[in-house]
Amino acid sequence: MPIRNFSIIAHIDHGKSTLADRLLQLTRAVSDRESREQLLDTMDLERERGITIKASAVTVHHVYRGDDYQLNFIDTPGHVDFAYEVSRALTACEGALLVVDATQGVEAQTVANAYLAVENNLELIPVINKIDLPSARPEEVAGEIEQVLGLPAEECMYCSAKTGQGVGELLDEICRKLPPPRPPQTDETRALIFDSRYDDYRGVIVYVRVFDGSLAVGDRIRMMGTGRQYTISELGRYTPAPERLQKLGQAEVGYFVASIRALPDVRVGDTVTGASNPAHEPLPGYREPKQIVFSDFYPASTSDVTGKRGGYDSLRNAIEKLRLNDASFSFDPIHSDALGFGFRCGFLGLLHMEIIQQRLEREGGVQIVQTAPTVSYEIQLTDGTVREIHNPADLPDPALIQAIREPLVMLELICPTEAIGDLMKLCDGRRGVYKTQKFISASRRILEYELPLAEIIYDFHDKLKSITRGYGTMDYEIRGFRPDRLVKVDILVNGVPVEALSLICHRDNAVKRSRTIIKKLKQQIDRHQFEIPLQAAIGSKIICRETIKALRKNVTAKCYGGDVTRKRKLLEKQKAGKKRMKMVGSVNIPQEAFMAVLEMGK
Amino acid sequence: MGRGPRGVYVHVPFCLHKCHYCDFYSIAGDGDGGRRDRRGVFVQRLIEEIRASSAFLGPPIETTFFGGGTPTLLPSGLWKILLAALSDHQPRAADHELTVEANPETVDEPLMEALVAGGVNRLSIGAQSFDPRHLKTLERRHDPARVVRSVQIARRGGIANINIDLIFGIPGQTLEQWLEDLQEVLALEPTHLSCYALSYESNTPLTAKLRAGRIKRIDQDLEARMYEVVIDRLAAAGFEHYEISSWARPGRRCRHNLRYWRNDQWWPLGPAAAGHVAGVRWKNVPHLGRYLREGPLPAITDVERLDEDGRIGEELMLRLRLIEGIECGLLQRLLAAGVRGRERGVAIMRHTDAGNLERSSDRLRLTRRGLLVADSVLADLL
Numbered sequence: 001m002p003i004r005n006f007s008i009i010a011h012i013d014h015g016k017s018t019l020a021d022r023l024l025q026l027t028r029a030v031s032d033r034e035s036r037e038q039l040l041d042t043m044d045l046e047r048e049r050g051i052t053i054k055a056s057a058v059t060v061h062h063v064y065r066g067d068d069y070q071l072n073f074i075d076t077p078g079h080v081d082f083a084y085e086v087s088r089a090l091t092a093c094e095g096a097l098l099v100v101d102a103t104q105g106v107e108a109q110t111v112a113n114a115y116l117a118v119e120n121n122l123e124l125i126p127v128i129n130k131i132d133l134p135s136a137r138p139e140e141v142a143g144e145i146e147q148v149l150g151l152p153a154e155e156c157m158y159c160s161a162k163t164g165q166g167v168g169e170l171l172d173e174i175c176r177k178l179p180p181p182r183p184p185q186t187d188e189t190r191a192l193i194f195d196s197r198y199d200d201y202r203g204v205i206v207y208v209r210v211f212d213g214s215l216a217v218g219d220r221i222r223m224m225g226t227g228r229q230y231t232i233s234e235l236g237r238y239t240p241a242p243e244r245l246q247k248l249g250q251a252e253v254g255y256f257v258a259s260i261r262a263l264p265d266v267r268v269g270d271t272v273t274g275a276s277n278p279a280h281e282p283l284p285g286y287r288e289p290k291q292i293v294f295s296d297f298y299p300a301s302t303s304d305v306t307g308k309r310g311g312y313d314s315l316r317n318a319i320e321k322l323r324l325n326d327a328s329f330s331f332d333p334i335h336s337d338a339l340g341f342g343f344r345c346g347f348l349g350l351l352h353m354e355i356i357q358q359r360l361e362r363e364g365g366v367q368i369v370q371t372a373p374t375v376s377y378e379i380q381l382t383d384g385t386v387r388e389i390h391n392p393a394d395l396p397d398p399a400l401i402q403a404i405r406e407p408l409v410m411l412e413l414i415c416p417t418e419a420i421g422d423l424m425k426l427c428d429g430r431r432g433v434y435k436t437q438k439f440i441s442a443s444r445r446i447l448e449y450e451l452p453l454a455e456i457i458y459d460f461h462d463k464l465k466s467i468t469r470g471y472g473t474m475d476y477e478i479r480g481f482r483p484d485r486l487v488k489v490d491i492l493v494n495g496v497p498v499e500a501l502s503l504i505c506h507r508d509n510a511v512k513r514s515r516t517i518i519k520k521l522k523q524q525i526d527r528h529q530f531e532i533p534l535q536a537a538i539g540s541k542i543i544c545r546e547t548i549k550a551l552r553k554n555v556t557a558k559c560y561g562g563d564v565t566r567k568r569k570l571l572e573k574q575k576a577g578k579k580r581m582k583m584v585g586s587v588n589i590p591q592e593a594f595m596a597v598l599e600m601g602k
Numbered sequence: 603m604g605r606g607p608r609g610v611y612v613h614v615p616f617c618l619h620k621c622h623y624c625d626f627y628s629i630a631g632d633g634d635g636g637r638r639d640r641r642g643v644f645v646q647r648l649i650e651e652i653r654a655s656s657a658f659l660g661p662p663i664e665t666t667f668f669g670g671g672t673p674t675l676l677p678s679g680l681w682k683i684l685l686a687a688l689s690d691h692q693p694r695a696a697d698h699e700l701t702v703e704a705n706p707e708t709v710d711e712p713l714m715e716a717l718v719a720g721g722v723n724r725l726s727i728g729a730q731s732f733d734p735r736h737l738k739t740l741e742r743r744h745d746p747a748r749v750v751r752s753v754q755i756a757r758r759g760g761i762a763n764i765n766i767d768l769i770f771g772i773p774g775q776t777l778e779q780w781l782e783d784l785q786e787v788l789a790l791e792p793t794h795l796s797c798y799a800l801s802y803e804s805n806t807p808l809t810a811k812l813r814a815g816r817i818k819r820i821d822q823d824l825e826a827r828m829y830e831v832v833i834d835r836l837a838a839a840g841f842e843h844y845e846i847s848s849w850a851r852p853g854r855r856c857r858h859n860l861r862y863w864r865n866d867q868w869w870p871l872g873p874a875a876a877g878h879v880a881g882v883r884w885k886n887v888p889h890l891g892r893y894l895r896e897g898p899l900p901a902i903t904d905v906e907r908l909d910e911d912g913r914i915g916e917e918l919m920l921r922l923r924l925i926e927g928i929e930c931g932l933l934q935r936l937l938a939a940g941v942r943g944r945e946r947g948v949a950i951m952r953h954t955d956a957g958n959l960e961r962s963s964d965r966l967r968l969t970r971r972g973l974l975v976a977d978s979v980l981a982d983l984l
Contacts, residue, residue, distance in 0.1 A: 527822070529956060529975065552826035555976040557798035557847045559923060561611055561862045562626075562876035565883055565906055568916055571981040578981075 003251050004178045005072045005209065007090055009117060010099035011107035011473065015129040019099060019161035020058075020073065024240060026167055027060040027071070056195065057207055057253045058240045064175035071174060072237075072253035074194065074209075082348060083477065084289055085195070085328075087116055088269045091285060092194045092209035092253065095123040095178030097170070098149075102128045102136035102158075106144045106440055108414045108475035114149050123178050126151045127170060132160040144440045181251030182211075188279035189213030191248075191272040193223075196263060198324040202234070204260035208272060209253050211283060215272070216247040221258065224282040225270035230258035263327040289328045291346025292407055292478060293353055293373050293457055294390040296334060296598075297360070298342035300367035311366070312341045318364025319343060322356065329356050334391075336500045339369065339594060344390060346376070350457055371598040375454045377504060378405040378481045392502040395488050398539055404504065405481040407453040410435070413464065415472040417445050422467045430455035431484070431506060450479065454505075489514050489543070492535040493521070496585035501597055510536070511543050517597050518546045524593030527551035532587055606879075608664040609861045609868030610692065612648070613875035614673040615890055616641060618705075622741035622811075623769075625803035627874035627888040628671040640890065645680045647894050649687040651871055654898035656691040658879075659869050663692045665699045665858035674708035678716035685720025694721070699857045701726055701765075707744045709752035714759025724856070725756045726765040726796075732786040733779055736772040739817065740800075741807070746786075753790045763854060765794035770832065771825040772800050773817040780828050784835050793854040797832045798847050799825055826974055833970070846923050846976060863924050865917045873900065882907045911940040915984035918946070922980060927967025949982035 010016040057074045076082075076089040090096065096117045100110055117124055126145050128138045142153035157173055159166030195207040208215070215221070215232060222229045236244040237254035248254045260266060268289075271282035297319075299311025319331050330346035347353040353373060360366055379387045379396065380403040389395060411432070415423055424434065424447070432451035440446060456476065464472045489510050491501040501521075505513050514536030521534055525548055532548040559567050581588035616633025632640045666688070676684070701724040702717055709727070717725075729749040731737050737744065749766070756764055766787055770780050787795065802809040802819070811817045833843060841849040845863060848856065861868055870877035874888035887893065887901040908916060914936045921928040928936075937943040950966065953959045958972030958979045972979055 529958075529978065549823070551975055551978065552823050553799070553829060553974045554978050555799070555829075555846060555974060557801055559846075559862070559920070560859065561868060561870075561878065562874075562885065564862070564876075564878070564916065564920065565904065568919060568984065571919065571977060571984055574977065575981040575984065 001068055001070050002175070003070045003072065003181055004095065004174055005074065005093045005181060005251070005253060006174060006178055007074050007076050007093045007096045007117075007122075008099055009076060009086070009090075009096050009110075009113035010129075011101070011104070011109040011113075014099050014101040014104065014107070014110070015161050016099050019097070019127070019129060019159070019167070020075065022161045022164055022167050023073065023171065024058065024060060026164070026171060027062050056197075057238065057255075059237045059243075059253065060239065062171045062175060064172050067175075069175045070252075071171075072209075074253060082328075082352065083112075083116065084287055084348070085268055086113065087120060087285070088192070088194045090117055090120040090122055091283075092192055093120075093122060094181060095125065095174070097127050097174075098124050098145075098151075099127045099129050100141055100145060102130045102138045102141050103133050105137075105141045105444065106148050106414065108412050108473035111148060111412060111414070111446065112475040112477070124149075124151060125170075125173055125177055126156045128156050128158050129161055131158050132163050132165065140441060144444070148438065148440050148446065184212040184250055186212045186279055188277055189215060189221075189272070189274045190279045190283055191215055192283050193266060193268055193270045193272060195268060196266045196327075198263050199257075202257045204263055204266050205255050205257055206260070206266055206272075207253075207255050208248070210248055210250060212250070212279070213274070214247055214249045215256060217245075220275040221272050222275045222278055223266070223270050224273055224279070225267050225286055226265065228265060229275045230260060232256045232258050263324050266327075289348060290478075291328075291330050291348060292376055292453065293347045293349055294344060294376060295347070295353055295373040296336065296339070296342055296344050296371040297331075297357070298336070298339045298369045298371075300369050314364070314366045315343065315360070315368070318360045318366045319345075321364065322359055326356070326359075328352070336594075339371075339500070339591070339598070342369075346390065350461075369595065369599060373457045374504070375407050375452075375457065377486070379403075380405065380483070392488055392504045393499045395504070398488070403483040404486040405483045406486060408450060408479045408482045409453050409456065409476040410479050411449045411451055411456065411474060411476045413447040413449070413472060413474050414440065415445060415447060415464075415468045417443055419468045419472060420445055420447060423447055423464070423472070426460075426463055426467065427451060430460070452482070452484065452506075453478065487538045490537045491517060491521070492533075492537055493525070493589065494532050494585045494587045495535075496587075497537075498584055498589070500594060507538075510538060515544050518544060520596045521589075521593055522546045522548055524596050525587065525589055528587060530586075604659070604661045606659045606661070607867035607869045607877075608660050608662065608695070609858055609866065610659065610663055610666045611858075611868055611870050611875050611877070612666065612668045612673075613870070613872035613886075614644075614668060614670040614676060615873050615888075616644075616670065616675045617672050618675065618707075619741075619743060620807075622739075622808040623800060623803070623806055625806050626669075626671065629890055632890065633672075633675040640894065641676055641680060643894055644890070645676065645684050647897060648684065648872060650898045651900060652687055652691050655869060655871065659692060661693045662695040663698060664695045665861065665868075666692075666701070667858040668702040670703055672705050672708060673702050674704040674713060678712040681713065681716040681720060685717070685722070689721060699724055701856065701858060703728065704752065704756075705744065706748040706752040709748075709755050711755060711759065714755055714761065718760045723761065724763040724765070725761045726767065726794075727752055727756075728767045729787065730767060730769045731772065731775075732783050733775075736769075736775055736779070739772050739774065740769065750790060753792070762793070764792045765796060765856065766790065766792045767796045767798070769798050769800050770828045771820050773820060775820060775828075777824065777827055777831065781831060781835070784832060788835075788839050793851045794856060795836060795841060795849040796847055797836075797849070799829060829974060833973075844925050846925075846973060860924075863920045865913075865920050876904075881913060911942055914940040915942070915946075918983045919980045922966075922968055922983070923976070925967065925973075927962075927965040930961070930964050930966060933966050946983050953979050953982065 008016045060071050062069050062071055074089050074092055076086045098114050128141050131138050138158050142156040145151050146153040157170050159170055190212040191208040191210045193206055193208055197205050199205050217232055217235050219232045234257040235248055236242050269286035273279040299315045328348055331343045334344045335341050376388055376390050381400050382402050413423055427449040430451050432449040435448040435450055438446040464474055485507040486504055487507050487510055489503050490497040518534045529551050531550045534546045535542050536544045556567055578588050581590050615628045617628040617630045619630050632638050700722045702722050703726045705728055730740055730742050732746040802812055836849045843849050844855050867879045870886055873886055873890050873893040876885045884902045884905040887903050893900050937947050957969055960969045968976055
């Protein structure tokens with residue numbers, strides 16, 4: 001039976017999931033009655049956000065010119081934060097449908113995903129979706145695809161996943177245009193792990209694409225990367241209902257279960273081989289996922305909603321549980337003088353961070369206080385060693401530092417032509433280096449900049465949206481680490497450094513950044529009986545200063561017979577409030593002050 | 603001589619209109635002579651309460667204070683009946699102090715005659731400001747000239763002991779304007795002055811405006827200056843500063859108010875009036891309708907009996923409001939008795955070192971610097 005392995009790649013909301021559903025429905029994998037919106041996305045959050053976070057695979061059948069084709073549809077995460085997972089999923093395919101919205105046109109992630117597919121030698125079928133909409137401009141969008149991606153406009157398929165128009169032709173095109181799987185290259189079994197997920201009853205479910213040989217129930221297998229060995233207890237595929245099999249053959253796609261207890265024991269990209277007859281070489285391309293964006297998560301209160309446990313314990317349980325389902329984020333317990341016990345978490349990117357935070361709150365039932373994200377830094381020491389740090393507090397003595405390197409990204413912006421000037425100004429102001437500008441259509445351009453990741457993790461996306469009135473899209477790719485004039489800025493309250501507030505930033509931005517912080521602090525710290533200097537310092541050099549004046553007047557004017565109880569309670573409250581504050585030197589800093597400076601979105 | 607309280611506070615809950623900074627219990631519109639006028643039934647009911655409570659009081663009664671609301675909204679006829687009943691049921695000491703709070707616009711000759719005939723010997727006039735702009739901010743509806751006239755009427759009617767209330771720190775007010783207010787008030791030659799920094803009480807229209815950003819609180823440093831100038835100006839004019847916000851000519855301190863700050867006892871009459879007897883604080887239910895329906899003694903609320911340590915904290919909080927401070931023998935006794943005595947002793951030392959408290963030969967008191975930050979000091983002694 002001929003086999004076609006393919007993915008669908010698209011920008012967010014361009015209709016990938018709807019198209020997937022329609023394909024399944026037309027191949028009668030799902031009856032009309034069973035068909036529900038966006039079948040492949042299993043998580044609430046995915047459906048809500050319209051993003052597929054974790055890949056899965058479905059096998060269907062389609063008859064083309066009298067032949068029964070096995071179509072293995074491998075779903076991919078829709079965002080470049082998961083570029084590595086996307087690339088693994090793509091490696092498992094021979095072709096991909098590149099879906100573009102007929103009203104929106106080519107967007108940043110369309111381009112990024114298309115490039116990823118091309119890098120993986122995939123055959124692309126450009127699909128222009130949503131042609132039923134009145135504002136659809138399919139020919140123009142076909143022109144954009146040709147202009148930007150070099151795929152001939154006449155090869156575009158037109159369809160509406162919503163109405164089903166053109167989807168039958170698309171199935172034929174998949175069988176006709178996409179190449180068959182390559183023949184086996186070795187006698188030994190090699191299967192690529194492109195995804196995994198955790199099941200409470202069966203442990204880890206591993207998704208594989210067999211490249212060479214086969215896998216069968218009862219096989220003793222070995223993961224080539226980790227060296228761990230297991231016995232396959234269950235094997236199957238999704239159609240999309242799970243269908244158990246005895247054997248998964250050459251070029252086939254499916255899942256296996258092998259009493260694997262924890263998700264971190266399975267690495268996406270690793271190669272599965274036979275334990276007794278192992279392959280000599282693993283399949284190429286495995287990489288450790290690298291966390292690049294960091295943020296601290298603290299419980300919002302010391303007790304959770306049920307009030308049964310401490311907030312920290314609830315948060316830890318929620319994180320550990322989520323970690324079973326997503327091995328790509330890291331977490332380490334930390335303690336901050338300001339915010340108490342929490343976790344420093346590492347993520348693949350900004351969206352990944354947001355998803356993890358939302359899943360923890362939704363699935364774990366915990367409320368989280370999240371600090372503004374930072375990036376990881378590479379510290380080149382004078383003794384030649386390199387150390388990676390995620391927290392300004394971990395910076396070694398400045399005398400030992402030869403250079404501080406920060407992650408650099410290649411940023412791609414797709415925007416209306418008239419926004420180019422303002423966007424260039426934005427990027428230039430963020431230490432960006434202009435690379436190139438590409439024409440998409442008369443009204444749209446691609447703008448490429450190289451700039452530090454630290455410059456885009458905070459409010460860059462909001463700025464982009466506001467400059468382009470919502471039409472601009474962005475994507476980025478990490479390009480390694482680069483040294484710059486980065487400095488550690490200490491924030492001193494009454495001469496005492498407050499570790500929780502220190503930051504790493506570029507020397508040229510240090511004054512501006514620290515002034516913002518100090519101004520916020522000034523608003524939040526009450527006057528004391530003495531004057532309080534607030535300073536920012538690089539080493540011993542003070543770069544900016546504000547002063548909180550001494551308390552001049554704090555006296556209740558009236559206290560007559562009927563006021564006594566109320567005034568006493570007011571004073572007691574004042575006193576209790578002071579006790580809850582953090583003492584730095586002799587200054588009481590309220591938790592709100594730390595929040596104002598550290599928290600996201602403030 | 604009885605062991606009951608010798609002070610009485612009477613709350614008269616009527617106002618012509620609610621001033622925007624005021625959070626005292628009062629009803630606007632029920633005392634305006636209209637159809638819903640309940641002043642007559644109120645006085646009738648009050649007399650019933652006076653009768654029913656007389657057994658608990660004094661004897662004798664040394665101080666009585668009518669506050670509000672606007673007590674002077676009661677017409678002179680009702681005052682005659684009320685004061686007569688009070689005198690019948692509450693035997694008075696020879697030097698009985700009887701104060702009535704008055705709004706300038708309500709003071710006239712017949713009223714004064716009724717008050718003086720009934721034994722009133724002290725009038726407290728709510729002037730607040732002499733500047734029409736600032737009166738507007740406070741939503742006080744009187745013409746500054748009425749303050750002058752009311753003082754004249756009171757004095758001619760036979761009341762020599764007159765207090766005037768002033769407010770400083772009103773949004774928009776300057777130091778110069780405040781000095782002018784002081785100048786004007788001194789020209790009236792009152793025997794007593796109460797000068798309050800404007801406070802933003804919760805649930806007042808003024809506080810709502812502040813939150814909405816429609817008015818701006820004056821700068822803390824300016825407010826401190828205003829307080830300092832009133833201290834200096836009144837001292838120069840021969841007034842004794844005897845409590846945080848109170849000044850008096852020699853011998854004219856308000857003996858009723860001193861009761862509050864010396865943690866003494868007094869009995870409450872009327873809706874929303876608060877009392878303190880035998881270590882218990884309570885309040886009559888602040889609802890005129892219920893007050894009129896129920897009786898003879900009104901329903902009470904907010905009953906509080908603190909433990910010994912709590913009472914000690916409260917006594918320190920109150921007594922240190924007095925400029926004379928607290929007598930060292932008493933202080934030693936208070937510190938020795940409470941469970942937090944040691945903690946309080948340490949706080950006293952700390953604030954003494956910081957220059958907020960000072961110990962003279964036999965008393966501990968707030969310094970001038972301490973007066974300005976009294977809440978920070980007192981909170982540590984609770």
